[in-house]
Amino acid sequence: MSTFVFRRIAGVLPLLFIITLISYAMMGLAPGGPTALMVHEARAVSPAERQHLMALLGLDKPWYVRYFYWLGALVLRGNLGYSYVDNRPVIAKIVEKLPVTIELIGLSLIVTLLVSIPIGVTAARYRNSLFDHVSSLISFAGYGIPVFWLGMLLIDAFALHLRWLPAAGIASLGHEHDPIDNLRHMVLPVVTLSFVSLASWIRYQRGAMLNVLSESYIRTARSKGLAERTVIYRHALRNALMPTITLLGLSLPSLVGGAYFLEYVFSLPGMGYLGINSVFTRDYPTVMGITLLSAILVVFGNLTADIGYALVDPRVRYD
Amino acid sequence: MKQPRPMQLVARRFVRERSALAGLAILAAIILAATVGPFFSPYSPIAVDHALLGKPLPPSAHHWLGTDLLGRDELTRALYGARISLLIGFTAMVVAIVVGTLYGAVSGAAGGKVDAVMMRIVDALLSFPTFFLIITVEALTNSFTLVIVVLVIGLLSWMGVARLVRAEVLSLRERDFVEAARALGAGGTRIVFHHLLPNAFVPVVVAATLTIGDNILTEAGLSFLGLGVQVPTPSWGNMLQDALLPSARSALWLVLTPGLLIVITLLALSLVGEGLRVAFDRSIAQEVSTATGVTETIEAA
Numbered sequence: 121m122s123t124f125v126f127r128r129i130a131g132v133l134p135l136l137f138i139i140t141l142i143s144y145a146m147m148g149l150a151p152g153g154p155t156a157l158m159v160h161e162a163r164a165v166s167p168a169e170r171q172h173l174m175a176l177l178g179l180d181k182p183w184y185v186r187y188f189y190w191l192g193a194l195v196l197r198g199n200l201g202y203s204y205v206d207n208r209p210v211i212a213k214i215v216e217k218l219p220v221t222i223e224l225i226g227l228s229l230i231v232t233l234l235v236s237i238p239i240g241v242t243a244a245r246y247r248n249s250l251f252d253h254v255s256s257l258i259s260f261a262g263y264g265i266p267v268f269w270l271g272m273l274l275i276d277a278f279a280l281h282l283r284w285l286p287a288a289g290i291a292s293l294g295h296e297h298d299p300i301d302n303l304r305h306m307v308l309p310v311v312t313l314s315f316v317s318l319a320s321w322i323r324y325q326r327g328a329m330l331n332v333l334s335e336s337y338i339r340t341a342r343s344k345g346l347a348e349r350t351v352i353y354r355h356a357l358r359n360a361l362m363p364t365i366t367l368l369g370l371s372l373p374s375l376v377g378g379a380y381f382l383e384y385v386f387s388l389p390g391m392g393y394l395g396i397n398s399v400f401t402r403d404y405p406t407v408m409g410i411t412l413l414s415a416i417l418v419v420f421g422n423l424t425a426d427i428g429y430a431l432v433d434p435r436v437r438y439d
Numbered sequence: 440m441k442q443p444r445p446m447q448l449v450a451r452r453f454v455r456e457r458s459a460l461a462g463l464a465i466l467a468a469i470i471l472a473a474t475v476g477p478f479f480s481p482y483s484p485i486a487v488d489h490a491l492l493g494k495p496l497p498p499s500a501h502h503w504l505g506t507d508l509l510g511r512d513e514l515t516r517a518l519y520g521a522r523i524s525l526l527i528g529f530t531a532m533v534v535a536i537v538v539g540t541l542y543g544a545v546s547g548a549a550g551g552k553v554d555a556v557m558m559r560i561v562d563a564l565l566s567f568p569t570f571f572l573i574i575t576v577e578a579l580t581n582s583f584t585l586v587i588v589v590l591v592i593g594l595l596s597w598m599g600v601a602r603l604v605r606a607e608v609l610s611l612r613e614r615d616f617v618e619a620a621r622a623l624g625a626g627g628t629r630i631v632f633h634h635l636l637p638n639a640f641v642p643v644v645v646a647a648t649l650t651i652g653d654n655i656l657t658e659a660g661l662s663f664l665g666l667g668v669q670v671p672t673p674s675w676g677n678m679l680q681d682a683l684l685p686s687a688r689s690a691l692w693l694v695l696t697p698g699l700l701i702v703i704t705l706l707a708l709s710l711v712g713e714g715l716r717v718a719f720d721r722s723i724a725q726e727v728s729t730a731t732g733v734t735e736t737i738e739a740a
Binding site: 399 | 659660
């Protein structure tokens with residue numbers, strides 16, 4: 121068990137290393153290369169000045185030397201560079217936006233699990249019934265819905281026409297510390313994000329349940345004369361839920377991507393809202409900081425899910 | 440008794456899946472409409488009608504799907520937009536499949552340390568939230584021609600295919616027919632291209648169907664943010680961008696048309712993909728059962 125955890129954690133290091141390499145390579149794509157990331161594009165820089173600046177910043181060194189300078193600053197001081205827009209450290213700008221993103225993703229995961237598990241289990245239990253067909257059709261349709269489009273339709277219906285819920289932001293004026301008001305603001309984005317991810321979750325849950333139901337210990341439970349309810353909920357569900365933990369980790373990147381997009385649509389001041397607006401203002405250091413940090417967060421999310429899985433399922437061993 | 444070829448088996452099973460056939464029919468209809476539809480439209484997809492500027496007309500006998508904010512016929516734009524959206528979806532899929540298949544095959548065939556490093560790179564790329572990674576690269580390259588959009592989408596969505604192909608190659612590598620080919624003196628390249636890849640064909644086709652759908656969604660998202668296909672060229676994505684401007688918010692038909700087209704196309708694509716997958720799984724099951732002399736049909740299970 122502890123060897124598994126240890127080796128899994130050790131496996132994360134090379135992954136993080138490659139992620140920083142990819143991010144660093146992407147910065148080379150920025151117009152004008154990395155020097156442009158250091159000087160404001162509006163300011164005219166003479167070739168001599170540029171030469172001086174490059175020497176000063178160590179940019180006359182080969183790329184791998186520069187990469188390790190950059191990595192050193194990142195690892196030792198958490199330095200992700202400075203924003204073009206307000207010259208503040210990128211890391212500080214991101215950290216203050218983190219809670220909103222985590223709230224959106226967390227709430228949406230809870231809603232998705234609460235809805236998809238009963239639907240998936242019921243669809244598997246009554247396989248090929250009308251319920252099974254309807255739920256699979258809905259999950260197929262859910263896969264193809266553009267997340268921003270669904271968000272806009274919900275804003276139209278529930279905020280603009282019915283006026284039941286707020287359309288944007290995380291709090292009403294004068295209610296900045298009111299949790300109920302905040303939750304009302306989160307309803308539409310959370311519902312949108314959950315609906316889009318429901319598709320894969322329902323299918324996954326149904327498949328996992330069908331797998332478990334074909335196991336021999338289920339036949340044993342049934343032949344003991346146990347009620348079908350008991351068999352499903354006491355014996356099968358527990359084992360069908362285990363792979364869900366893995367899916368939790370696997371779905372993180374798309375969940376994070378969807379959450380970023382919705383933060384923009386619903387004007388929720390989270391990492392995605394900052395990120396997309398930084399794309400528009402060409403604030404490359406902030407954009408790159410968010411890209412890199414998102415990948416790192418996903419890696420740790422995955423790690424947590426894997427270790428969690430190993431904790432609940434003693435059959436898991438490393439290789 | 441003559442054994443049917445695997446591909447024939449898959450085709451036969453596929454035809455029996457009613458929902459997959461429905462998906463195929465919808466897809467055919469959309470492709471047909473996109474190819475010939477524009478020739479039947481009396482309207483230009485781009486020319487602005489100044490009399491109707493800022494006053495979108497609801498659907499009528501003249502404009503079946505109404506007009507947009509610049510007085511252009513929505514149906515005509517939807518048809519031209521279908522060409523762009525489908526074209527991007529398809530070509531970016533080809534890029535992703537080619538890169539993913541080669542990468543996965545090389546990784547799986549090489550094995551050992553090379554394989555480990557190559558797969559770690561895939562893991563790393565998959566850790567980035569794909570859509571945000573695509574926006575970032577689009578913003579960094581700062582170029583929005585069709586070719587760039589296709590390349591950016593294609594070159595950032597091959598990782599799933601690479602994993603799939605590698606897994607197939609790894610499982611096929613130890614099979615008897617590959618061993619036989621090796622014993623007959625076939626080289627590594629020949630084994631990969633003649634023996635391993637053809638057998639990974641069907642799962643790759645299934646992945647390809649779904650990748651087209653993902654790409655159409657990505658294009659829509661990019662264009663919605665103004666980072667994809669640029670106006671006035673219509674695509675389903677930038678039509679949605681127009682429709683979601685505050686001044687168009689009362690014109691529900693402008694919001695529904697491109698959105699529903701995307702949803703229907705993706706539904707059709709995933710039905711076809713699922714049909715192919717089921718047909719493939721079942722024909723394998725039958726192949727195995729005939730080979731071992733088991734007479735009961737696994738299909739009933």
